[in-house]
Amino acid sequence: MKVALISGITGQDGSYLAELLLEKGYEVHGIKRRASSLNTDRIDHLYQDPHHPNQKLKLHYGDLTDSMNLTRIIEECRPDEIYNLGAMSHVKVSFDTPEYVGNVDGLGTLRILEAVRLLGLEKKTRIYQASTSELYGGIPENKNDNGFYDENSPFYPRSPYGVAKIYAFWITKNYREAYNMFACNGILFNHESPRRGETFVTRKITRATARIALGLQEKFYLGNLEAKRDWGHAKDYVRMMWMILQAEQPEDWVIATGKTTTVREFVRMSFAEVGIELEFKGLGINEKAYIKSCNNLEYQLELGKEILTVDPKYFRPTEVDLLIGDPTKANTNLGWIPEHDLASLVNDMMSSDIKLMKKHQYLKNGGYDTINHFE
């Protein structure tokens, strides 16, 4: 039986990847941080009875800032594959905690690579590093002739997060070349899901849309509505992480959809999912969105009601204006074909958040929390 170790197993990608690997028959080990409150919501359904002899998911307390702890965990489980997904992954927050991000997102990767080497596992253990489209920084002239970022495009990170991740990218590549390790970077463009953290823009939008539609919230605030992102579904992207480690040669891969969309359009699409049409008026920090029409009898809101305002507090000191990736190498060489497009992503996130907010509404009104009430 193959053994995998996932750092960041409690995050969006870690939880989907753990599911995928368990389905494939792996024994899965995950590193979770000790927190004062429970942080395993996304994987609880995979980990119901830790004492069961057939429990194939095993959790270890750990942290990417602690070399000895990482070395001990790797020595204990001697993994065939390590997926290094652990990171402080919020770009805006990285401007507030730059040193910490350098330590976790940059040096954390080195600690894993070095532990594998020191334990003499460099021939056995394949390593996936969660690299990012933030490395490109959205510099227009660095796109290829077809207008995309690909594996050969130059990097120009625009945040402490991007700078930390560029160290992780290069140290992964360096260990591959210096020590012949099967260590790969997946340069993943934005990917989202119903499990996306609540402060990333897509989830912030789908949660707020659901709450506004249900009358639980009046309006919400966003930063740069002009920013454009290449958004895919996390389930498609974790499948590709696994494929990268099954490839014949260790290489770096771009994973993207090849389409880019503004934040404003994502807002429009989310409201359209519940039959609400919006009208945007004003420019820059004065832009607002209003209810134009409601075509769903369940979600009737006052026409002309203001539901979105720009708040500059969400602007970044340096912004990545536009990201769009070229996944041709992954499509051609590994046969990676995503199952979701942006419309099905928005549909998945909205139906999940409507269900969640209906549950909140029900509980707020004194209902009991019966597990399958809203399934």
Ligand code: NAP
């Ligand atoms: P996420 O939901 O924010 O999950 C991050 C995970 O890292 C969580 O399990 C978190 O633990 C853990 N973590 C944070 N600090 C840690 C530390 N010091 N030591 C050990 N673990 C730590 O992120 P994601 O969206 O799943 O992304 C997974 C990886 O892919 C990240 O490295 C991210 O930077 C990268 N990436 C993401 C995208 C994207 O669009 N999602 C695109 C490109 C690259 P807690 O649960 O305790 O916070």
Ligand code: G4F
């Ligand atoms: O959802 P975001 O916070 O994601 P961002 O910055 O693109 O980073 C995500 O994707 C990266 C891959 O490219 C990952 F490496 C990284 O770990 C993370 O998963 O913001 C997307 C865009 C930005 O341009 C931001 O300025 O949305 C804009 N935005 C506008 N209003 C907002 C908001 N972002 C957030 N988080 N909150 C807002 O209110």
